[in-house]
Amino acid sequence: MSPGTVVVGYVPGPRGQAALLHGIEECRRRGARLVVVNTSRGDALVDERFLQGAELRSLEDELVVSGVEAELRRPMRGRDVAEELADVVEETSAELLVIGLRRRSAVGKLLMGSAAQRILLDVPCPILAVKAPPR
């Protein structure tokens, strides 16, 4: 059987970094392939969560250095994170999805909704949710 796949939902910042580290670790443990997804709806002029320039290059370097077989996908089709991740998980028949969580206030979640919650509900495979290491 071909090696499985671990998908990581990546955003710049400590939580994305934590998700990436755990994802790489899981890949090593399972001997799996790593697919890193960094997506944007692309409907705003500026999206800080979409990697560009130096940040993009340093992520690519990090993937090379990690030693696992890795692939970076940057879909931008006007759909939100949960949909894109669910798609990638389905397409690669991933065995695990790793996402980074952050603290959200109740009001913030009420107003903006929670991407993490959407992902937990929409994505069919097991999900590992990690937090940024406390400072």
Added chain:
Amino acid sequence: MNALGELADGFATALTPQNLLFALIGVLLGTAVGVLPGIGPAMTVALLLPVTYVLEPTSAFIMFAGIYYGGMYGGSTTSILLNTPGESSSIMTALEGNKMAKAGRGSAALATAALGSFVAGTIATLLLALLAPTVVDLAIGITAADYFAICVLAFVAVATVLGASPLRGLASLGIGLYLGLVGTDVLTGQERFTVGVPQLSDGIDVVVVAVGLFAVGECLYVASRLRRGPVQVMGTSGPWFTKEDLSRSWRPWLRGTAFGFPLGAMPAGGAEIPTFLSYATERKLTKHPEQFGKGAIEGVAGPEAANNAAAAGVLVPLLTLGIPTSATAAIILAAFQGYGIQTGPTLLTTESSLVWTLIASLLIGNFMLLVINLPLVGIWVKLLRIPRPYLYAGILMFASLGSYAVNADPLDLVLLLVIGLLGFFMRRYGWPVAPAVIGLILGPIAETNLRRALAISGGDLSVLVDSWVSRIVLLLAVIALVGPIVLRLVRGPRATPEEVQEAGTLQRPVPAGRDRGDDERQEDR
């Protein structure tokens, strides 16, 4: 020093808490729309025209003036940090400014832009205050025929000198003039182009046309484009504005002002040409030619000063002659008309306190802009994270609300949509919108003066070239009409700022999210 005394009175009025508040609202809104590409001060003032029904004139004009100046500041932020000029007048800023930001000198670039805008805006506004009474003295004696000639010059210059194609400019002007004709003729009471619709006998409201062309047209255009990815924002890190930066910046600031003010005051108006000239001059005069194209501070300081000085220059013909030479000025003129204020050479005498308060509030607003721009850049950049659907949905809502509020007539909404579609096709095929707006607002004024002149002369057309003022002005208009065509034949198509920009390895000047994205990613790889 009568002017300074009047200006002091103006300050007294402008410094009341209420007027300060409106100035603050104006500069905040202006900066916000300046930062957002595709949305400019003209669209914003058009969207806010309905507030003239409730606000008193002084407050409304203070706010509009704040928006006008604020747009110039805001544009530089986007140019420098994103390489996507928010306004056409900040294209030149993007050339060097973004290179500086890429080299980690972003905060110095922003500082020289903000300080340069402040210096130029202040000097140019003071020049406006000193010059306005003199121009009025000269203008007070002109006849209706002379006035018509000046209108013709403004039409021709705005249509042919700006933009890439004189023909498109003239066609756009024609659309504006036509829309201005709809309604009942004031002198004879005949209905023109009303196609039997009774609501049209009052004419199409300026709010509906301006909002339709700017706001609805832009929304449809943005919606019609393919979705493009976000662009990269440069950090504002790096060393703060240093002494060396200052010593390299102050001369370009002053030279930029010297270009911007007179060119802004001319009928061809607008800030594109002076910023272009300022950039070229700084490039020639610099002691650091090797830095040009790699982030030379002079290349930011000069054009930024020029575009603010031009913004003040545009107010000279507007306040002294009632001639608008940019789209925003045209809409401000429409606001004057909405209040029933007679524009033209008499404005300074009949509404002297309003005009001087306006000028004083420009100086105050300029200072506010310096204060809110230097430390708050981060907040302005956050505005760019607003998803386009929300932004444009909001604009459409305001557009419809404003148009409906004019007469509370559903027909206005239909007109808004039709004119919005027109605006969309004008954008789609590269027709400039500004000449249409200027034609719409200045057209009826020109017509009135033409017919007044002809009525006095008993229909004798020679009255139009009777005085030396009309002869010279009409000659200039002919030159403005024929000049670009001759130049094109002699030297080939002229280099527009856009082309210079492309040569300077900058991406397209059109607002981001439209044509950007793919090339950016290739560059990153």
